[in-house]
Each structure stands twice: as C-alpha cells, then as structure tokens.
Amino acid sequence: MSVKLAEVARQAGVSLATASRVLNGSARTPAAAIADRVRAAADELGYVANAQAQALARSTTGLVGLVVHDIADPYFSAIAHGVQESALQHGHQVLLAGTDIAGGAEPERSAELSAVNAFISYRTDAIILAVSRLKEEDPRLSAALGRYIKNGGRVVALGATTIPGAQSLTLPNREGAAALARALIDRGHARFAVLAGPGDRNTARRRVEGFLDALAAAGIDPLAVVPGGFNSQGGFDAALECLDALGIRPGGAAAGDGGGVAAGVCLLAANDVMALGAMTALRSRGLRIPQDVQVAGFDDIPTLRDHSPGLTTYRLPLKGIGRLAAELALDPEHAPGAGITGEVILRESAGA
Amino acid sequence: MSVKLAEVARQAGVSLATASRVLNGSARTPAAAIADRVRAAADELGYVANAQAQALARSTTGLVGLVVHDIADPYFSAIAHGVQESALQHGHQVLLAGTDIAGGAEPERSAELSAVNAFISYRTDAIILAVSRLKEEDPRLSAALGRYIKNGGRVVALGATTIPGAQSLTLPNREGAAALARALIDRGHARFAVLAGPGDRNTARRRVEGFLDALAAAGIDPLAVVPGGFNSQGGFDAALECLDALGIRPGGAAAGDGGGVAAGVCLLAANDVMALGAMTALRSRGLRIPQDVQVAGFDDIPTLRDHSPGLTTYRLPLKGIGRLAAELALDPEHAPGAGITGEVILRESAGA
DNA sequence: CGAAGTTTGGAAAGCGCTTTCCAATATATG
C-alpha cells in the first residue's frame, strides 16, 4: 500500500540496490549525483522504509522491550522515561508491556510470560525486565528467556535474576533501606514499625530486610512488621492495622506502653506511595505528622515532592536507572560501570 | 537464528503451509491428528513465530503507536495504562514514544514528527496522539499522517485535530474547567487568579478558557492570569508571581485591596501537578491553605489523592480515556459512542 | 598504451512467514 523502495528506484532511474544503499545507511555510498536523485525521488514520493522488511532482511529490529508492572505507577513510569531516552539515543523504539493487565490471549500463562513471549515474537533486540515478582520463577519464563539469549537477545533485569546470561542491574534496596533507618536512628528515633508491602515482591522484601538489618544492628526490635499491598491503599490499611495493634491513639502514647509522653513511632514504608497512604490513614485517626507519628518512604518519587509534610525517604535515581538499564541492553560496552547509588533524604515527615 | 517454521514443519513431517495453518490462526484448520503433531513439534523446539515476517506477509503488524509528551508525567502514564490494557485485549502491542526527549537522530525535525515517522516506519496499525502541542501544525507532520491514513492507518488524537481522516477524542477540558469554576463560585468564592500553564499547549489553553468562561458568566474578573510551565515548578513560579503581583502576604488581605479581612484568593491551576507546586509556593510564603489562599487543580491524578489538604479538582477518567482512544484506534465499530465526561471533586484545598 | 587495480551500479538470492492455487484424497449422491 505504501510507497515502496522499488518505486523510488524506478522514479530515480536506479536499481533497487542503489536506492537501498543511499536511503538506508549502508557501508557503500553511491556517487553524490545519484544519491541526490534518489533522495529527491524518495522525498517526492513520501517514501518511508518498512521497518518490518528491514528487520527481516537485517535480522535486527531496532526494538527494545520493556516490561513493567504498572506503567501508571510513578516508580515504573520514571524508569520507563529513562529507558525511552536511552533507547532513542541508540536509535531504538520501545515496546511496552505491563504485567498488571489481565486480558492476555492466553489466560493460563502469566502476564510476564505473555509479555516476554510477545517481545520474543517481535524479535526485540533486547528485553528489560523491570518487574520483580519473586514467586517460584516460572520455568517457562526462564526457558523462553534462555532461548532468547542463546539466539543473541540481550536481557537485563532490575534486581537479581537466576536467568543465565542475563545482565542484572542491582538496586540499593537493602542498603538504602538500612541507610535510611540508620539515619533515623541517629537522629534519635527509637521506636519503629515496618509497613512491609507484599512478601512476594523482591523489591519490597529487600527493603524490609534493609530496615530490619539496621534496626537489629542498633539493637532495636521493630514494634510490628505489617505486610500489605504495594500501593497507597496497602499503606493505608497497613498503617491502620499498625495503629490498632500498637494501640496508638491521638493525644497519647501507645496504650500498651505504660503511658508517659509519646515517644512517637516511626512508620517505615516499603515505598513512597505506601507512605503517603499511611499518612492519610494517620490523619484519618487524628494523628499529627511528625508530632505524633513519623513516616518514611522509599524512592523519592518526583511527583510526590510537593507533598506536605515533606516525605523522608531514600532517593533512587529512577530515570537514571532506566537509562542505565537500556544502556546495558543496547550498548553494554559503553555502559557506565558504576552501580546505582541512592541518597537518604530527610524531610519533615520524620521530623527533619 | 531462532527456530523457524520450516524446522517445525520438517520435524512434524508436514509442509510449511500446514504448519503455518495450525500454528498461526488461519481460516483453514488441518485435521486434529496433524495439528497435534505440529503443535507438539513447535513446543518441543520452542518455536516462536517471527512477528516481523508475519507482518510482512500479512501486511498488518499488530502494533499500535502511542505518542505522549512525557511518560513520567502521571497524566500521560495513566492514559498509557488505559491504552495498553485495551491494546492487549485486541491482541496488539504498544510502541511508546515521548516527545519530551531530545536525542532523536534528526535534530531538524520535531520530536512529534520523529515519533510519528518511526511508527509509520514500523507500520503500526494505528497511532494514538496524546500530545497537544498547539504550534502552527507542522505541515510535514500533517503530510506524513495524511499519507499514513490514506494507506489504511488509523489515527486518533486527543483533542481537536486538523488532520483529515483522523479520529479525535475530545476531552471536557473547557467544560470541566468551567464547571469547576462554577462550583467554586457557587460555594462563595469570588476572587480568582489563574495559573494558566503554557500558552502553546491546547490542553492548558482550553482549561484556562473554561475558567474564564465561568468567571465571565458570573461577572467576575480574574485578578491575574499567569502563564508558566505545565509542571510543578511552573505552578510554583506562577503562584509566587501571582502572590507578588497581588500583594498577598500572610496574616493579611491583599495589599492593593484596601485591607479588611482577607477574602482569600482562589488559585485555579491548569492541572493538578501545577496546583501542588503552587501549594508548595504558598507554604513557602507562610500562607495557609485553605484559610489564606485556596487552590484548585485539574485531572485528579490518582497518585496525588493522598495529598493533604485534599486537592479540589476536576476528575478526568484518564485510564478510561486511554482505553477509549485505543478502542477507537483498533476497533472503531465497537467503541463506546459516549464521549468522555469528568466530575468536579471538591476537597479541602478550596475549602470543601 | 595495455595490464592490474579500483570504483560503482545491478541482478538475484535470501530473510521467515502467509496464502492462493492445485492435486489428491475422502465423502456424498444417483
């Protein structure tokens, strides 16, 4: 239907080979006069190369697949932004898939597997896995990715992977969480509860481990470790559960604590979004932040920086992570070697 | 490199045609016994169809292109989420492009044009334009899209378009803004300033028009209409500029206003993110919300709903918008006919 | 001025699939 190279060649009075050489970056460059004629013809006809045909002929597609959990989650969308930026610089387009979406054609396979399979079908040059479902590693997924890698595909995963041949980009989840907790301890906090998020998500797990590491190192026992959803609602629910379990009420200390002046409990949430949900829960119970209860999150999501009170958190360079992942996937030679590092951000939510 | 259909056919002892027919949904279905043999062979070999080759042969790619301004912006990522969901249901993959990214190969063309051209090159079955740059309609863009449509591509644009043959999905920007302003006026607000955002973005413009429509209808003159960026920083700056222009200081009325008790000024921002930036600005000046100054936004971004004070805004069903856009692009016959409608959401930021 | 070397354009063979015809069976009808 569209204008094809043959028409351009005919119009310019040259062969297919020549037209191809001048229009689509080949090693050989035809004479200037001819090249101009071809370009003029292409322009006039509005020729746009068929990337599918090129892919077939070149056996490389210029596509990179990104699988996230939920693109509407600012964590993933920030990463996607970085991936996209780097992909564009490498002349690649990004194919996006989200694993939170049900409607796949084949209900018996997981969303991850469907997404990866689709990418493999489109022969993306690389696949970036930004999901971190822990669950007993679907063997079909590993098999598919293994074959993909064997056939020359690159895969980079955020977090640890058991897939042989896959690059993994480790995030300072555990270290960051520990650093954050340590900073809070250093500033005098002594009573903590952890809003742990889902136990089957690696990201959440590592962060919780980090929190607990730091607490243990300081000889502190967490008052509670409450699992829940990895979103605002999850934070809200977990916070409420926490308050009830610890008997925290407005205007007083924890009930089971023998009274006295409220020392304040600091809620460590596995991510920023949960932390905000927790704050909403605290407010709904009439508790003040940070006077009555303190809250800390993780990620330092850009869009959430206007929140008041400012959220104490651990900043992850999300966009940079996406960029690095893409770099690793598309040009591993030149990818910056340094790992990802974050930064403790103290704001008012934990009494900065 | 990968396993190809011919190998599967050989292994199953059938012809290429038969293998193709059983594996990739054809009108004709070979006998059950044969089909099973083929499927078994495919399974054993780990065959994954080459979508590029299929696209070439079928002249349809199963790809839909989505161009947004900035995927990290929750407005766009929510829309993307909807698009993705619907695309998956229609068996399509989504190719994502952001126009906020510089590094394109050809600096002389706009990011929009590059993105659209890339999509055309990949022969996406449809293109969804979720950007709304007003600027004097790049003729090259129109030309490219025109050809694309003529060749059977579908394009749906959010907001008005001049591209003939393109579907346009109109959002209630103007109407919603007017409704929001009216609701505020009904509740007794009488002094307004508008944080207008960028003048060259259709979305922002329409919203501002809506605000002004409603004010005019009520015989109210806005105290100020301040342009600026369409992001948090833009809201911050515009709010500051506004405060200075109107002489608003903590603990008092507007300076140029003859004193008296502060009636309170309501800042109407062109979107939620700007509104939050504005709130940060107000706080930095020691002004209380809503006691001293009120703020309203637009969109009702889900992630921002935990903000305190709750943001008065106009809710747009962003995910639904994305879904509808994809529906319109991929299955126009069955797309729901009803337009998009929003809803005024009154929260404490404007003294709900 | 002819042999050897260097460019340069073109013919044609794929890349991995789909799909139209065809030929060969299997089934139904008189």
Added chain:
DNA sequence: CATATATTGGAAAGCGCTTTCCAAACTTCG
C-alpha cells in the same frame, strides 16, 4: 459402482527490504 462434491495437504509466489557477487567502467602506472 461411477460421478460429482467436499476436504485436505503441499508447491510456490509473493511481502519489502538487504547484501553478496558480478560485470562494466574508470584509474593508475610501468
């Protein structure tokens, strides 16, 4: 049982490009 009618599998012609050879046309020197 012969003939007409469905079914079914396969051969081969594309889909729109890239790229390897080749051959023709120029250069360059001895």
